[in-house]
Amino acid sequence: MSQIDVTPTVLGLLNFDYQSKFYGQDVLKPDYKPRVLIATYQDLGLIKDNVLTIISLKQKVKQFQLTLKPNQKVSSDFQIFYDQILLTKERTDLVHETIAYFETASYMLKGKKDQKID
Numbered sequence: 001m002s003q004i005d006v007t008p009t010v011l012g013l014l015n016f017d018y019q020s021k022f023y024g025q026d027v028l029k030p031d032y033k034p035r036v037l038i039a040t041y042q043d044l045g046l047i048k049d050n051v052l053t054i055i056s057l058k059q060k061v062k063q064f065q066l067t068l069k070p071n072q073k074v075s076s077d078f079q080i081f082y083d084q085i086l087l088t089k090e091r092t093d094l095v096h097e098t099i100a101y102f103e104t105a106s107y108m109l110k111g112k113k114d115q116k117i118d
Helices: 003-013 092-110
Strands: 036-039 044-048 051-056 060-068 082-086
Touching: 036 092, 044 092, 051 092, 060 092
Parallel strands: none
Antiparallel strands: 036 044, 044 051, 051 060, 060 082
């Protein structure tokens, strides 16, 4: 889950009936599809299907297979460390999905489309 999922999840816990253009999802709903959106000042990323896709300036793309590194001292619910292995074959579906998330957000913010519900 990402921080963008917090508000929809809290509103879901409160049983609020609402319309929104949130990118986030209620992570407690049965139809929740796990994914994480991340960003730094230069890179944008998506974690989905245990693959980290990073898109950077000048159309650079890197993808890593994420494999959990179990720590016996930590409960299974709180495992957070992963090995990252560079993919040799690009998952273009995830590259396109990553670009789509961030291009759509940019479009909505530039056009102030996020401020009114149709």
